[in-house]
Amino acid sequence: MRFGDDEALLERVLRVYKPHCRYLGSATVTVKGDPADEGGQVRVRGRFHIPESCYIDDTGHFNAVEFNICYNQMIYLLIAKSVDGRLMRSFDGWSMDDFWARQLEDMFIADFHSSFRRPMRGRRFWGELDVVEAFQGDWGNGPFLFLRTTCRFGETEEAAAHGKVLVAVKAAAGAAGFSAPAP
Template sequence: MEYPNDEELLEQVLQVYKPHCRYLTSTVVTAKGDPADEGGLVRVRGEFHIPESCYIDDTGHFNAVEFNICFNQMIYFIMAKALKERLIGAFDHWSMDDYWTRQLPDMFIVDFRSTFRRHMRGRRFWGELDIVDVIQRDGGNGPLMILGTTCRYGEDEAVACHGKVRLALKNPRTPADAA
């Protein structure tokens, strides 16, 4: 199943960023099963525009900080879209209000790996992020949802850099848990 650019949702997701740091400009989401099931994945392909670095003089290349900011923008969007379209079963008990309340304080990168294989200017480029795994477990301080992701970026068809990132989300209890 494919979902074209959702401008309204993207604008809402990026509201947490300062205007000059809203790099993700358009998206297409593809769902091929639930990532909690073997072989399932939800993918976002995004177009990015970084007119200038938000934190340093121009380095002349896409770097790890920009990689992370772009990853964050894609993961925030794909989670909101997956919730809105009901693409991931683990989000079934979340409302959109739950998502907006939890977007910043309850989502944590717990493992971040990036690899740069070739130079990329990084002003206009594409990125893809796949949610490939969803695990729910008790985190000691309450339930957690662990998302396994892969991502990649490039300016032409070739991938210039890629990574694997795991996130932990504080997971509100389901109504069945409260009973």
């Protein structure tokens, strides 16, 4: 199943960013099963434009800060689309109002690894993020939904930067769930 660019949803998702930091310009979402099931995957592929760095003089290359911002914009959009389109069981019971209320407070990166295989200018490029596993866990401070993800960014067909990121989402009271091993 493939979902084309949803400009209205993307605009709303990016409202939490300062206007000069809204790098994700368009995106499509593809579903190949539920990430809660072995082999299931939900993917977002986006087009990015970074006219200038939001925090430092021009470094001349795509760097870890920009990687993280672009990653965040894709995961927020992917979760919003998953709630809106009922793409992952993990978000059953969520409304879009739940997503908007929880976007910043209840979603965060638990573990982050990035690697840069070759230089990339990083002004106009693509990015892909896959949710490859979804499971519940408890780190001693309540239940969380964890999304194990992989991502990559590139200017040419071949990716120049790769990452593996574990996202934690605070479980909502009464949210649908399933059991799986903790991270």
